[in-house]
Amino acid sequence: MPSPKSEVLQGTLDLLVLKTLDSMGPMHGFGIALRIQQVSDELLQLNQGTLYPALLRIEQRGWIASKWGVSENNRKAKYYSLTYAGRKQLEQEVKSWGRMSAVINRVLRTT
Amino acid sequence: MRELCRTFLHRLAALFRHRHLEDDLDAELRSHIEMAIELNMRKGMSAEDARREALRSFGGVEQTKEIYRDQRGLPMLETALQDLRFGLRMLRRSPGFSLLAILCLTLGIGANAAVFSWVEGILFRPYPAVTHQEQLFALTGTARGEPELTSWPDILDLQRSCTLIDSFIVTKIMGTSLSIGDRAEVTTGSIVSANYFDAIGVHPILGRGFEPGEDAGRNAHPVTVISYQLWKGRFKSDPQIIGKSQRLNNVVHTIVGVAPEGFYGTFVGWAMQFWVPASMEENFEGGGYKLEDRGARWIEAYVRLKPGVTRVQAQQEISAAAKQLEADFPDTNRGRGIRLWPLWQTPFNNANTLLPTLEIMLAVVAFVLLIACANVGNLLLVRSFARRHEMTVRLAIGAGRGRLLKQLFTEGLILSAFGAAGGLLVAHWCRHALVLLFPARGGVAMHLPGEIDWRVLALSAGVCLIATLLLGLIPAMQTSKIDLAGALKSDSAGVVGGGGRAWVRSGLVVMQVSLSFVLLVGAGLLLQSLQKIRNTGPGFSTRNVLDTAVNLVPAGYDAPRAQSFQDELLQRVKTLPGVESAAFARMRPLSYGSFSSTVIAVDGYQPPPEEQPTVEYNEVGPEYFATMGIPLVSGREFTRADDEKAALVAVVNETMAAKYWRGKNPIGERVQVKSRWMQVVGVAKDSKYQSVREAPKPFFYVPLRQNFSRGAGLFIRTPLSPGTMATALAREVHALDGNLALYEVITLQEQVDRSTSPQQVAVTLVGILGGLALLLAAIGLYGVMSYAVSQSTRELGLRMALGADASNLLRLVMWRGLALAAAGVVLGATVALGLTRLLGSLLYKVSPRDPLAFGSAFVVMAIAALAACLLPAWRATRTDPARALRD
Numbered sequence: 001m002p003s004p005k006s007e008v009l010q011g012t013l014d015l016l017v018l019k020t021l022d023s024m025g026p027m028h029g030f031g032i033a034l035r036i037q038q039v040s041d042e043l044l045q046l047n048q049g050t051l052y053p054a055l056l057r058i059e060q061r062g063w064i065a066s067k068w069g070v071s072e073n074n075r076k077a078k079y080y081s082l083t084y085a086g087r088k089q090l091e092q093e094v095k096s097w098g099r100m101s102a103v104i105n106r107v108l109r110t111t
Numbered sequence: 112m113r114e115l116c117r118t119f120l121h122r123l124a125a126l127f128r129h130r131h132l133e134d135d136l137d138a139e140l141r142s143h144i145e146m147a148i149e150l151n152m153r154k155g156m157s158a159e160d161a162r163r164e165a166l167r168s169f170g171g172v173e174q175t176k177e178i179y180r181d182q183r184g185l186p187m188l189e190t191a192l193q194d195l196r197f198g199l200r201m202l203r204r205s206p207g208f209s210l211l212a213i214l215c216l217t218l219g220i221g222a223n224a225a226v227f228s229w230v231e232g233i234l235f236r237p238y239p240a241v242t243h244q245e246q247l248f249a250l251t252g253t254a255r256g257e258p259e260l261t262s263w264p265d266i267l268d269l270q271r272s273c274t275l276i277d278s279f280i281v282t283k284i285m286g287t288s289l290s291i292g293d294r295a296e297v298t299t300g301s302i303v304s305a306n307y308f309d310a311i312g313v314h315p316i317l318g319r320g321f322e323p324g325e326d327a328g329r330n331a332h333p334v335t336v337i338s339y340q341l342w343k344g345r346f347k348s349d350p351q352i353i354g355k356s357q358r359l360n361n362v363v364h365t366i367v368g369v370a371p372e373g374f375y376g377t378f379v380g381w382a383m384q385f386w387v388p389a390s391m392e393e394n395f396e397g398g399g400y401k402l403e404d405r406g407a408r409w410i411e412a413y414v415r416l417k418p419g420v421t422r423v424q425a426q427q428e429i430s431a432a433a434k435q436l437e438a439d440f441p442d443t444n445r446g447r448g449i450r451l452w453p454l455w456q457t458p459f460n461n462a463n464t465l466l467p468t469l470e471i472m473l474a475v476v477a478f479v480l481l482i483a484c485a486n487v488g489n490l491l492l493v494r495s496f497a498r499r500h501e502m503t504v505r506l507a508i509g510a511g512r513g514r515l516l517k518q519l520f521t522e523g524l525i526l527s528a529f530g531a532a533g534g535l536l537v538a539h540w541c542r543h544a545l546v547l548l549f550p551a552r553g554g555v556a557m558h559l560p561g562e563i564d565w566r567v568l569a570l571s572a573g574v575c576l577i578a579t580l581l582l583g584l585i586p587a588m589q590t591s592k593i594d595l596a597g598a599l600k601s602d603s604a605g606v607v608g609g610g611g612r613a614w615v616r617s618g619l620v621v622m623q624v625s626l627s628f629v630l631l632v633g634a635g636l637l638l639q640s641l642q643k644i645r646n647t648g649p650g651f652s653t654r655n656v657l658d659t660a661v662n663l664v665p666a667g668y669d670a671p672r673a674q675s676f677q678d679e680l681l682q683r684v685k686t687l688p689g690v691e692s693a694a695f696a697r698m699r700p701l702s703y704g705s706f707s708s709t710v711i712a713v714d715g716y717q718p719p720p721e722e723q724p725t726v727e728y729n730e731v732g733p734e735y736f737a738t739m740g741i742p743l744v745s746g747r748e749f750t751r752a753d754d755e756k757a758a759l760v761a762v763v764n765e766t767m768a769a770k771y772w773r774g775k776n777p778i779g780e781r782v783q784v785k786s787r788w789m790q791v792v793g794v795a796k797d798s799k800y801q802s803v804r805e806a807p808k809p810f811f812y813v814p815l816r817q818n819f820s821r822g823a824g825l826f827i828r829t830p831l832s833p834g835t836m837a838t839a840l841a842r843e844v845h846a847l848d849g850n851l852a853l854y855e856v857i858t859l860q861e862q863v864d865r866s867t868s869p870q871q872v873a874v875t876l877v878g879i880l881g882g883l884a885l886l887l888a889a890i891g892l893y894g895v896m897s898y899a900v901s902q903s904t905r906e907l908g909l910r911m912a913l914g915a916d917a918s919n920l921l922r923l924v925m926w927r928g929l930a931l932a933a934a935g936v937v938l939g940a941t942v943a944l945g946l947t948r949l950l951g952s953l954l955y956k957v958s959p960r961d962p963l964a965f966g967s968a969f970v971v972m973a974i975a976a977l978a979a980c981l982l983p984a985w986r987a988t989r990t991d992p993a994r995a996l997r998d
Contacts, residue, residue: 029139030146048147048168049175052140053182060121060182061114075146078139 013046013054015097018082018090021064026081028071029055055080063089125184126192136179140172190514194521202525208494209526212487215887216530216578219483221537222476222880224571225561228542230469232562233379234455234462239562240374242312243415248422249457250279250412250429253448258458260408261449263389263401265436266304269449272432275420278310280413281326284378284460285395286662286854297854298341300359300385301376302392308336308368310415311377315368317342318353326389329400335359336368336386338375359387361850362394375558377413380461382558406443411459414451426451461559465545467952468873474949475633475880478626482887484578485619487526488585489891492616493898495519516583523582531575538563538571548872550865585615616895617931623891624935625942627884628972632943633950634881635964637874640955644867647956649701650798652740653860655691656828657836658699660854661844663821673821676847677732683843684827691828694738695815696731699824700800701866706810712783713771726767727800727808728784732815736762736795738828739859746778746793753814760814762793767809782811789813803867804955826859833857873953885971888935889979896928896983907987908995917988924987928980936972940965 020035021027027035032055033048058064063086069079082090125132147165148158156164166172180186202209236244251258252265263281270279281304286297304310305327308320315336325332335357337346346352356363364387376383392409393400401407416425433449455462495502505515542561549557661680663673677695684693698706706727718724735741736748744765753760761782768777777791797807815823829836837856844851864871900907907920915923947959957964 028142028146030143033143034150047170048143049140049170049172050178052136052175053178056179056182057118060118062117071142071146073146073149075142076138077142077146078135 013050014058015090015093017051017054017058017080018063018086018093021080021082022087022090026067026069026079028069028077028079030077032080058086061089062086122183122185126188129184132183136176140169140175144169144172190517191521194518195525197518198522198525201522205494208490212490212526213529213533215483215486215490216527217533217537218883218887219476219480220527220530220534220571220574220578221541222479222534222883223574224531224534224538224563224567225541225544226469226472226476227567227570228538228561228563229545229559230473231564231567232542232560233465233545234469236562236564237379237454237462238311238375238377239564240313240371241377244454246277246416246418246420247311247454248414248416248425249452249454249459250414251450251452251458252408253450254446258450258452259447260459261410261412262405262408262443263392263410264403264405265444265449266410266412268436269429269432272435273425273428275417275425275428277415277417278306280304280307280310280377280415281389281410282307282377282413283392283396283409283411284376284381284383298384299381300335300387300395301378301383302389302395303386305388307386308370311413313371313374316371317350318366318368320368321386321388327402328390329402330362330391330393332388332390333362333364334367334388335364336370337366338370338382338384339372340382341384342369357385359385360394362391364391378411378460379457379465380557380559405440422451422453461557464869465559465872468869468876471633471873471950471953472876472880474946475630475877478630479880479884479887480574480578482623482626482884482891484581485623486887486891486894487578487582489616489619489894491523491582492585492619493894520579520583523579526582527575527578530578531571534575535563535568535571538567545872548875549868550861585619616898620888620891620895620931621935621938623888624932624972624976625937625939627881627888628936628939628968629943629946630877630881630884631968631971632939632947632964634874634877635967636947636950636954636957636959636961637870637877639961639964640953640957641867641870641874643956644803644870645863647799647803649803649859649863650741650796651700651859652828653858653863655830656739656826656859657831657833657856658824658826658859658862659837659840659856660699660824661851662823662854663851668821670819670821674816674819677823679847680825680843681732683846684825684840687829687839687843689829689831692734692738693825693827694732694735695823695825696729696735697815697820697823698729699862700729700798701802701862702824706800709784711771714781716771724771726811728761728811728813729800730815730818730820731812735812735826736793738826739798740828741798742796744794744796745776746791748793748795749812749814754816757817759787759789759817760792761789761811762795762813763791763811764795764797764809766797766807767811768794770809784813803863833861870953870955885975889975892928892932892976892979893983895931896924896980897986899927900924900983900987904990904995907990908992911990911992912996920987920990921984924984925977925980928984929976932972932976932980936969939972940969943968 016036017032020032020039024031024035029051030048033046033051036046055064055066059066059080063083064080065083066078066080069077071077144162144165147168148161151161151164152158169175232239238244238247241247250261252261253259266279266281270276281302283302285300285302303321303326305321305323305325308315314320316339318336320336321332321334325334337352337357342348342352349355352366352369355366357366358364370386376386387395389402392402396409401409414425416422429449429451433444433447436444436449437447452458455466457463502515506512538561542563543559545561546557546559549559661677663676668676681693681695684690706729708725708727711724711726713724716724731749733750733753734748736743743762746762748762749760761784763771763777763782768774771777771782772780777794780791781788782791783789795812797810799805800808800810827836827840831839833856837853840856841853844853910920910923943965944960950959
């Protein structure tokens with residue numbers, strides 16, 4: 001039975017994380033996971049655990065930075081924030097995503 | 112790209128902060144889960160449901176951590192490090208095994224690295240201070256295909272007509288007396304062309320090199336560049352040295368430069384102490400001014416090719432130029448060519464004498480390495496049996512065979528890396544060791560440095576990798592056969608008769624024995640040729656004759672003064688107590704340097720049209736034959752009466768008499784030398800002239816007085832030791848002239864030994880390594896046999912219980928061990944029959960298939976094999992049947 005929820009592709013996950021941090025400011029992992037699920041109206045199925053290797057990967061590339069902080073509930077949590085390079089990357093990925101989806105849309109319409 | 116880089120650095124850094132990052136990860140994930148639980152509880156779930164829901168939506172915590180870790184570090188590197196740590200731990204656990212294995216490999220790799228360093232430092236890149244040695248080639252003339260030296264005018268003409276050659280570099284080694292205060296010492300220097308230092312890219316650290324034009328004009332430029340060692344030692348690093356003067360061969364030279372440290376000139380075998388321009392040639396070389404004489408061939412030369420030009424191209428151009436010289440100057444150049452040689456084949460220095468020995472050494476050390484690897488392989492095999500249980504467990508709990516192999520190779524790599532490190536240390540110690548095998552001459556040690564540069568290091572690393580592969584492969588063959596079920600059954604194989612699994616080990620031992628047998632045969636053959644050479648009488652007495660030189664050329668004597676000096680010295684020497692007779696001669700037999708040679712004509716001898724009868728000769732004084740102990744077959748020897756005023760006479764050797772007078776007695780016949788007719792007054796027995804290995808050749812002698820030369824060897828027949836004689840002689844010489852340098856006084860036996868030193872070196876080296884190989888092979892055989900015995904105690908016990916006595920068991924074990932050795936010997940003999948031909952020029956009057964060499968190698972091998980098997984066999988007889996059967 002086909003599920004109405006879709007798996008998140010790796011590249012897309014990066015984009016989602018960057019975008020989330022861009023609009024919400026510094027956040028911890030749990031917050032990012034919640035946010036992505038909320039915004040996508042729970043349509044995107046996200047194994048929250050997979051978020052962490054992704055965060056590490058993005059951090060290794062220098063697009064985000066992390067720092068230990070204290071959450072709103074007074075809990076120790078690691079906060080991620082967008083770096084300058086990350087902002088640039090986001091702009092670029094948004095652009096290419098737009099181009100890509102336009103192309104795909106066109107292809108889907110014509111056939 | 113930048114991101115890849117950054118990622119890599121992050122990952123690399125993570126390797127070193129493992130603990131910290133692990134804690135971090137734990138804390139982060141824990142806080143995530145706790146936040147999720149909190150949220151769920153706020154939504155109204157029970158604590159338990161909230162936790163379950165949080166974990167569900169997170170999806171496997173441990174799994175996430177695994178993925179996270181792979182992302183964080185460098186997994187390939189981490190497993191490698193893990194293997195490495197594990198391997199090191201395994202080696203530490205059995206230190207005896209590890210030490211033995213590393214020692215074997217150190218010897219194997221060290222022998223290779225040492226020989227590589229010699230080949231590099233002596234043959235391939237002998238002049239480390241010289242830039243772009245790969246474009247440097249030796250140049251010689253050729254006459255009838257044989258290399259000979261070249262003449263100065265020829266070099267100048269070649270220089271003008273060859274466009275592919277960047278520069279022609281002229282050098283000529285010479286012994287010279289160097290005056291220090293009122294003393295004079297003999298030292299080595301070079302006569303060079305003015306472009307020398309520029310052309311080889313060596314820049315003096317003080318002063319300058321030679322300037323263009325300083326190599327022209329007879330005795331016009333008495334300037335010299337001195338070596339760094341001379342500056343440092345004799346001149347105490349005087350910073351004001353430039354412009355000071357130094358007497359060389361009694362001529363005052365101005366010091367214009369000091370060569371940099373580490374530059375020893377361009378002659379393999381000797382370190383140069385100074386250089387003078389070619390214009391000063393007459394002062395250092397006997398035989399007059401030669402810069403305008405195309406027939407005087409005295410130059411050792413190198414060429415530097417222009418970038419991108421190959422030797423073949425340059426040779427074509429230079430051959431064409433040589434043809435032109437033949438056409439232009441038929442008198443001196445007909446039938447002669449010019450040839451370029453790679454540095455390692457340079458005919459005029461010790462590269463040439465050492466080449467065959469070093470070639471053989473490369474093969475020998477490869478053998479030693481193989482034997483060492485086989486030994487270590489055997490040790491590893493034994494251990495892999497012992498570790499079969501561990502391997503089986505690891506396989507059973509899911510380790511891939513690939514991972515297991517990687518582990519084994521890592522262990523092999525650790526061993527050979529230690530071996531390589533030790534080997535390089537050995538090579539470092541041995542890099543200058545070659546010179547120890549050569550006697551010092553005139554108190555000056557030879558200069559034969561090995562060179563450990565990146566090429567040698569790379570080659571040694573390559574050897575180490577090959578060793579690793581060999582080592583990893585052997586136990587790997589074993590592990591790939593592990594079957595999980597079978598490993599539980601106890602191993603009852605290894606019957607002394609040989610079980611299925613023992614074949615690898617037996618094969619290795621057979622290989623070891625055969626390789627060391629080949630080396631033994633080689634050593635035997637070389638030893639035999641050395642003995643043949645030594646036993647070949649040189650044709651003169653080697654006992655009770657001392658040999659030295661009093662060179663009057665450097666001291667600036669003219670002929671009449673030199674003659675009276677020689678007369679006076681002879682008189683004084685003959686009155687010394689213990690001296691029976693003494694004589695001068697221009698050339699000393701078996702020394703470096705060449706006899707005069709001349710075209711002769713003989714009454715009644717019609718040479719075939721293409722033959723120009725050319726014969727070498729020596730100028731010798733009265734009593735030469737008596738002093739040297741060269742017997743005269745007929746006629747008389749030279750006396751004081753054969754002087755300038757007397758009729759010209761000559762003494763010929765037997766071969767010459769036979770060749771030119773066809774068995775007729777030549778006494779009273781005439782021979783024409785340089786348009787002068789001489790009467791033959793004596794026939795001397797053949798002797799050795801240039802080399803002990805030479806075939807008998809025509810040779811004759813003329814009286815020194817009638818063909819005077821100032822350069823002179825002095826021979827003294829006396830039972831006194833060279834040391835005693837040297838002191839007395841020095842006193843007499845200095846009484847006559849305090850400025851004369853005395854050469855060392857040696858026995859003629861010493862002279863003969865020196866001329867055979869390449870053979871001696873080959874024998875010593877192959878002997879040492881052959882012995883080493885034998886030892887390693889014996890250890891291997893011993894190891895295999897004692898392991899076999901220890902593995903088959905049950906069988907031995909059974910045999911004993913059934914009535915076998917000690918001698919039965921002894922025979923059983925010995926037979927098995929000796930069978931292995933015999934197989935090795937048969938294999939080795941077959942290989943040796945094919946390989947010993949490669950010894951080629953090192954063999955003298957010994958067939959490469961000489962039965963004596965094979966026989967003695969067999970005997971030595973048999974003794975070693977017996978010794979190696981005896982202890983295990985004896986241990987077998989001590990088996991306690993009751994205990995063996997109970998265990």
